[in-house]
Structure formats: structure tokens, C-alpha cells
Amino acid sequence: MNKRSTLTLKSPAKPAAPKLRSSHARDLKPALQTSFQTGLKADSLAYSLIGAANAIAQVKTGTNLPQALAQVWAKHETTPQTRGAMQDIAYRAMRQLGQSEVLTAQMAPKAPEALVSALLSCALALLTAPDEVKPYEDFTVVDQTVTAAESHPDTARAKGMINAVLRRFLRERKVLLDAALLQPVAKWNYPQWWIDAVKTAWPQRWQEILASGNNTPPLTLRINARKTSMADYLAKLEQAGMAATQIGPYAVRLAKPVGVQLIPGFAEGLVSVQDAGAQLAAPLLDVQDGMRVLDACAAPGGKTCHILELAEAQVTALDADPKRLARVGENLERLHLQATLKPADAQSNGWWDGQPFDRILADVPCTASGIVRRHPDIRWLRRKGDTLQLATLSGKILDNLWQMLAPGGKLLFVTCSLWPQESEAQAAAFALRNQAVRLDAPGQLLPVGGSGQDHDGLFYALFQKNA
Numbered sequence: 001m002n003k004r005s006t007l008t009l010k011s012p013a014k015p016a017a018p019k020l021r022s023s024h025a026r027d028l029k030p031a032l033q034t035s036f037q038t039g040l041k042a043d044s045l046a047y048s049l050i051g052a053a054n055a056i057a058q059v060k061t062g063t064n065l066p067q068a069l070a071q072v073w074a075k076h077e078t079t080p081q082t083r084g085a086m087q088d089i090a091y092r093a094m095r096q097l098g099q100s101e102v103l104t105a106q107m108a109p110k111a112p113e114a115l116v117s118a119l120l121s122c123a124l125a126l127l128t129a130p131d132e133v134k135p136y137e138d139f140t141v142v143d144q145t146v147t148a149a150e151s152h153p154d155t156a157r158a159k160g161m162i163n164a165v166l167r168r169f170l171r172e173r174k175v176l177l178d179a180a181l182l183q184p185v186a187k188w189n190y191p192q193w194w195i196d197a198v199k200t201a202w203p204q205r206w207q208e209i210l211a212s213g214n215n216t217p218p219l220t221l222r223i224n225a226r227k228t229s230m231a232d233y234l235a236k237l238e239q240a241g242m243a244a245t246q247i248g249p250y251a252v253r254l255a256k257p258v259g260v261q262l263i264p265g266f267a268e269g270l271v272s273v274q275d276a277g278a279q280l281a282a283p284l285l286d287v288q289d290g291m292r293v294l295d296a297c298a299a300p301g302g303k304t305c306h307i308l309e310l311a312e313a314q315v316t317a318l319d320a321d322p323k324r325l326a327r328v329g330e331n332l333e334r335l336h337l338q339a340t341l342k343p344a345d346a347q348s349n350g351w352w353d354g355q356p357f358d359r360i361l362a363d364v365p366c367t368a369s370g371i372v373r374r375h376p377d378i379r380w381l382r383r384k385g386d387t388l389q390l391a392t393l394s395g396k397i398l399d400n401l402w403q404m405l406a407p408g409g410k411l412l413f414v415t416c417s418l419w420p421q422e423s424e425a426q427a428a429a430f431a432l433r434n435q436a437v438r439l440d441a442p443g444q445l446l447p448v449g450g451s452g453q454d455h456d457g458l459f460y461a462l463f464q465k466n467a
């Protein structure tokens, strides 16, 4: 039996009657019924909408979006197309969440329950998309959102309200949007504390930074210098009919993002996917053949592999998360490279053999506020206090690693943060505490567009230990 007929069998013509909760009282805040099978057709927009809404509702309770989507996919029948549609809707919804929630508050008679609110956010993200990238007709979105609502016990009672809200939005779109956009959270689509933090840190460029975080990211590749050259790989892309631009010594940006399975030479290890800003790390570390190198926060291994593509070094790749460390192993294998993998805490030295390292890369855990265009859920998951907590952890990691650096050796400190507390202030305090010599490095790279610039927000500081 083929996949399609399996789907049809599982999909009755009429949605199963939703089971309503015994209590619908708002203050009980019931857990989401994430496993409920809706009976919708897996290839319908309604199915994708309720799946995406489920993921968004989970993000609101603290799960990151990739994990939330993976959970939805694990519990519900999906095809690659359905997963693609759910993902697309969920990412759009995250990028527009501020606007959608303000619009919902304007139109809904009372605060909707979690899944209802998430479903409305998914629908509104589709309805407010600019015409040129609008994936569905407005009337289809409204009809399918109501069908989705009807199919699930957490939303069925709100079906009428959802219908009324979406139809009102279509009738009064301009007035409603004009009013909503007076609120910064709706205009910029970030929590207010985040907007304030960007304004404080980057008073001249805060608007550009916030706006760029709502763009969809490019697909940038890193050429494997061991296996190919920029000229040869660009020719290969041209042969494959894929338009691309060189945007760094090893960086190529594809005009149109595609799945990795469609990238020429990916499986053979000719290229990897890596942001152009992240590709600065390995060259800055200045690794020479034969050196002992520690990549202290290595997973998933983008920078580990780049280091090994540039030099025959003895690399130890450390990460506190063994599952993430396994991904370093997979990447090394695809690229035919070798490193010693250590699941361990970079704050301690219990795992260290006492032999100093010539180079240390400290790509420390941080708020990831510089990579929100790739991870639009981060802004809704983070809390203001996270910055200080993560800066304290990374300060401990840096001080510990410094003990393991050979005299004359170099340590490269990297974050993908926009907050100075995690980056420049941390670098300055570290240099002072350890009498580290500060060498030339880019410092803060802001994730703003412009000619020749297309990278995430990263911070680089390079230190040398006195010989």
C-alpha cells in the first residue's frame, strides 16, 4: 500500500467530533492536548495550521520551535510536504507574533486560550503576508482556520469567535493594522524588553537591527578548502543552474535556499552550511599544522570542521551536551575529518590531560540574540535575566580555559549575541582579570544588510597569553 492510500484511510471525510474538556474555565490553564488526532486530511491547510499552532503554543510554554515541531511531527502523520507547510507557517507566525497578538487583543472579546491564540497567530501571519509572498488566498486561510478549530478539543468552542475575528480583520484590515502598529511590540515583533535592550546597546542602529532580525536568512555555504576551490565550486553551481554569489573567502550565498540533499557535492563533503560571519572563526584562530587545538563549545561542529579543513591539527572537540556532540561526529564523518570528541564541561578541567593547547576556541553559550533571523522563536523564549546568567557562565568557562592555554598561545572568544554584557564587556573584564593581550579581531558584527554584508550577529575577541 502506498503512503498516499494510508493517509486517505486514516482521514475520514468528516472530522471526528472533538472531545471537549469537562471544564473550559480559563483560570485552570489545562495542558495542551498535543497528541489529539484531528481527523483532518494530512495534505489540507487546516491540518498544517493546527500542527503549526500546536508548535507555537509549545514555544509559548518554553520549548524551542524546532523541538516543538519535531514533537508535533512525531505524534501526527505527516509527509515531507506537510512538514514543510507546518514549518513555513510556524516560522512566519513567530516572526509576526507581536503584531498578531496585538491584533487578536483588539478583536477578541476576551483573552483566548493558548491554542486558540496560537491558531489565530498562524492565520493572521498568513493573512498579513505581503501579496508577493502570500502562499494562500485570504478566503482559504479563513475557511481552513475555522475547519482546523472545529477539529480540535482545545479550539472547537472558539470556532465562532475565530471566524468572526478573521472576517473582521479582512473587512477592517487597514484601520486595525494602523492601530496595532502604534504599539512597538506589534511594529517590531519583539518583546518590549528586547526592543529596549537593542535601543540601549545600539542607539544609532536599533531599527535596522530589529528589522533585519525579521528577514528570512540566506543559505550560505562554506567551501571545503581540502576538497575544492571557490572557482571550481562556483562552476559546479552554475552547471547545476543554481545562482550564487561569493561573499567571503570560503563563503558562497545561494540565491535561492534549497534542502541540503539538493546542494551539489554536499554529501561528498565539498561544502557545508555555515553563516558567513561564523566562517571568520577558523581563519582568525590562525591554526598551523601540528598544533594542539581545543574547541571548547564545539557542537554541532561547524567551526571544528572549518579548523580542520584549514590545517592538519590535533583538535579536541568538547561539548557539555553529548547529544549535540554526536552531531560533531556526523559532520566530521561527512567531511572525512578527525578530531577527539569529549562530552565534558568547559567550566571544569577534570577531563584535561594537563597538556597545554596552542589554540583555544571558546564559542560560548549565549542568548543567541544575534541569530534571530534564523531562530525567530528565540526572542519569545528568552527572559531579560538570561543575559546576566549566561554571561556569568561564559566568564567561568573563559577563566577555566585560559589555564589550559600554552604561553604564546591564542584564545578566540566568540558569541552570537548582540548584548555587550555577553560580548565586549565580557571580553574587557576577561582581559583585565587574566592580563591577556588583546589582538586584532572584528569585535561586534551587527546582523544588518548592506553591500557585501550578509551575516548573523556575532562577536569576536582574540587574546594571546604572554610567552
Ligand SMILES: C[S@@+](CC[C@H](N)C(=O)[O-])C[C@H]1O[C@@H](n2cnc3c(N)ncnc32)[C@H](O)[C@@H]1O
Residues within 6 Å of the ligand: 278, 296, 297, 298, 299, 300, 301, 302, 303, 304, 318, 319, 320, 321, 324, 344, 345, 346, 347, 363, 364, 365, 366, 397
Ligand atoms: C554557540 S554553540 C557552539 C556552536 C559551535 N561552535 C559551532 O560552530 O557549530 C554553544 C555550545 O556550547 C555548549 N555548552 C553549553 N554549556 C557548556 C559547558 N559548560 N561546557 C561545554 N559546552 C557547553 C552547548 O551545548 C552548545 O553546543
